Amino acid sequence: MYINSLYLQNFRNIKNANISFSPNLNVLVGNNGMGKTNVLESIYFLSIGKSPRAVKDIECINFEESNAKLGLEFIRNKTPRKINLNLFKNQKKTLLLDNMPLKKLSDIVGHFGSVYFSPIELQIISGAPTLRRRFIDIINCQLSPQYMDELFKYQRAIKQRNNYLKAHKTNEYNTELESWDIQIASLCASLTKRRQVFIERLNGVAKEIHKNITNNIEQIDIKYISCIDDIKDASFDEIKTQFLQKMKQNFEKDRVLEYTSFGCHNDDIDVKLQYLKDNQVIKTINIKKSGSQGQQRTSVLSMKLAELEILKDEYDEPPVLLLDDVLGELDKDRQNALLNYCKNFQTIITCTEWKYKIDAKIFEINNGVITLKQ
Ligand SMILES: Nc1ncnc2c1ncn2[C@@H]1O[C@H](COP(=O)(O)OP(=O)(O)OP(=O)(O)O)[C@@H](O)[C@H]1O
Numbered sequence: 001m002y003i004n005s006l007y008l009q010n011f012r013n014i015k016n017a018n019i020s021f022s023p024n025l026n027v028l029v030g031n032n033g034m035g036k037t038n039v040l041e042s043i044y045f046l047s048i049g050k051s052p053r054a055v056k057d058i059e060c061i062n063f064e065e066s067n068a069k070l071g072l073e074f075i076r077n078k079t080p081r082k083i084n085l086n087l088f089k090n091q092k093k094t095l096l097l098d099n100m101p102l103k104k105l106s107d108i109v110g111h112f113g114s115v116y117f118s119p120i121e122l123q124i125i126s127g128a129p130t131l132r133r134r135f136i137d138i139i140n141c142q143l144s145p146q147y148m149d150e151l152f153k154y155q156r157a158i159k160q161r162n163n164y165l166k167a168h169k170t171n172e173y174n175t176e177l178e179s180w181d182i183q184i185a186s187l188c189a190s191l192t193k194r195r196q197v198f199i200e201r202l203n204g205v206a207k208e209i210h211k212n213i214t215n216n217i218e219q220i221d222i223k224y225i226s227c228i229d230d231i232k233d234a235s236f237d238e239i240k241t242q243f244l245q246k247m248k249q250n251f252e253k254d255r256v257l258e259y260t261s262f263g264c265h266n267d268d269i270d271v272k273l274q275y276l277k278d279n280q281v282i283k284t285i286n287i288k289k290s291g292s293q294g295q296q297r298t299s300v301l302s303m304k305l306a307e308l309e310i311l312k313d314e315y316d317e318p319p320v321l322l323l324d325d326v327l328g329e330l331d332k333d334r335q336n337a338l339l340n341y342c343k344n345f346q347t348i349i350t351c352t353e354w355k356y357k358i359d360a361k362i363f364e365i366n367n368g369v370i371t372l373k374q
C-alpha cells in the first residue's frame with residue numbers, strides 16, 4: 001500500500017498542508033524544530049488512531065486553535081481509500097474510514113499500516129522496559145483490534161484500581177478489589193498469551209534478518225519475560241488463575257504503595273545475541289548488558305525490519321515505512337542495509353540534510369510550511 005496524499009490542518013505547528021507523495025522514496029528535509037517529526041507522527045496517528053508520542057491527543061492540536069484535521073488518501077489493493085481524523089479540544093475525536101464514521105478506535109486497525117522508526121527506538125534494547133513494551137504494544141495494536149481493545153481496557157482497569165487504592169486506603173482485601181482483580185487477571189492472561197505468541201513470531205523473522213545483515217556471523221534470540229512463570233504451555237485459564245492469586249498475594253504491598261505493582265504492565269522482553277560458526281551457536285551473550293553499541297543497534301534494526309515484514313505478511317501488502325532522523329544515527333553498513341530495504345516499501349525519510357544520490361521526491365519544511373523541492 002502507499003499514500004497518495006496527506007492533508008493536515010492545525011496539526012501541531014502545521015497550519016495547512018497538502019502533500020502528494022511518491023509511491024517510492026520521499027524525503028522531508030528541514031532544520032531542527034521545523035515540524036518533520038510532526039508530519040510522520042500524523043501519518044502514524046492515522047494507522048492506529050493514536051499518536052506514537054503524545055500522551056493526550058490534545059497536545060497535537062495547534063496551540064492557537066481548538067481543533068485539528070488530518071486526512072490520508074492511500075492506495076490499498078489497487079483501490080483508493082481514505083481516512084479522516086478530527087481532533088477537538090473539548091470533544092471526543094472522530095475517525096472516518098472512506099467517509100463512514102467509525103464507532104470505536106480499534107475499528108481503524110487493519111486498514112492502513114505503517115512502521116515508525118526514530119532514534120528513540122534505537123534504544124529499544126539498551127533503554128528502559130517501557131520502550132520495549134511500547135514496541136510490542138504498538139505492533140500488536142496494528143495487528144489486532146482485539147489486542148487494542150484489551151490493552152485499553154486493561155490500562156483503564158489498572159488506573160481505576162490505583163485510584164481505588166489511593167482513595168480508600170482499605171486495610172482488607174475486599175469484594176470490590178476482588179472484582180477488579182478478576183477483570184484485570186482475565187485481561188492480563190489474554191494480553192500475555194497474545195504477546196508471547198507474537199514474540200515467537202517476531203523472533204523467527206528477526207533471526208533471519210539479523211543473520212543476513214551480519215553475513216551469518218550473529219543471530220538474535222528474543223524471549224517474552226512475563227511476571228508469571230511457565231506461560232508457554234499454560235492455558236488461558238491457568239494463566240488467569242495464577243494472575244488472580246498473585247494479585248491477591250500482592251495486595252499488602254499495593255496497599256502501602258497505593259498502586260498496582262503486579263501485572264503485565266511490568267513485563268519485558270529479553271534479547272540475546274548468539275555468535276555463529278557454520279550455522280551453529282558457539283557463544284550467547286545478553287545484548288543489553290554485554291553487547292557493543294553497534295551490536296545493539298543492528299539488533300534493533302533487525303527487530304524493526306521484522307516488524308515491517310510481519311505487517312506486510314498480515315496486510316498482504318507492504319506497509320509504509322516512516323524513518324524519522326534515524327539514518328544519521330547509523331554507520332555506513334547499517335545505513336546501506338536500511339536503504340536497501342526501503343526499496344520494497346513506500347518510504348518517508350526525515351533529515352536535516354540529504355546527501356544520498358538516490359532517486360527521491362524531496363520536500364522542504366520550514367516552520368511547518370512544506371514545499372516541494374525536487
Ligand atoms: N500543539 C502544538 N502547536 C504548535 N506548535 C507545536 C505544537 N506541538 C509542537 N509544536 C512545535 O513543533 C515543533 C517541533 O516539531 P518537530 O518535533 O516535528 O520538529 P523536527 O523538525 O522533527 O525537529 P528535530 O530535527 O529537532 O527532530 C516545535 O517548534 C514545537 O514547538
Ligand SMILES: [Mg+2]
Pocket residue numbers: 036037038324325
Ligand atoms: Mg524530529
